Amino acid sequence: MSLYQLQKFLYDINREPGVQAAYRAQPEDLLARYELTAEERAALAAGDVGLIYVLGANGQLLMHFAAFLGLSWPAYLQAMREGVRRHGPVRAGVYAMTTAPEDRVAGV
Numbered sequence: 001m002s003l004y005q006l007q008k009f010l011y012d013i014n015r016e017p018g019v020q021a022a023y024r025a026q027p028e029d030l031l032a033r034y035e036l037t038a039e040e041r042a043a044l045a046a047g048d049v050g051l052i053y054v055l056g057a058n059g060q061l062l063m064h065f066a067a068f069l070g071l072s073w074p075a076y077l078q079a080m081r082e083g084v085r086r087h088g089p090v091r092a093g094v095y096a097m098t099t100a101p102e103d104r105v106a107g108v
Helices: 002-015 017-025 027-031 038-046 049-054 059-068 073-087
Strands: none
Touching: 002 017, 002 038, 002 059, 017 027, 027 038, 038 049, 049 059, 049 073, 059 073
């Protein structure tokens, strides 16, 4: 259930200006609306894209959140690599590691 809630938050913030404004103003209050683990809540509040990825977030949802946070495409890819280095392989969801963290994809 928790991964669903994590991804629901990402979906909502990617689509709803009111959710975006609430995140900017009081992220803790906004995140309390979702049934998240403490680790998920902390990662979202901190904008820790690498950990959010490792927790199993869908990359299509996560890339828009990363852009919302101001990350460029190369910075987004690097954040995911760094997340795997720091937190280990993706823990849940449909993603599986097919390359080593230091491998470059599409020249990035």
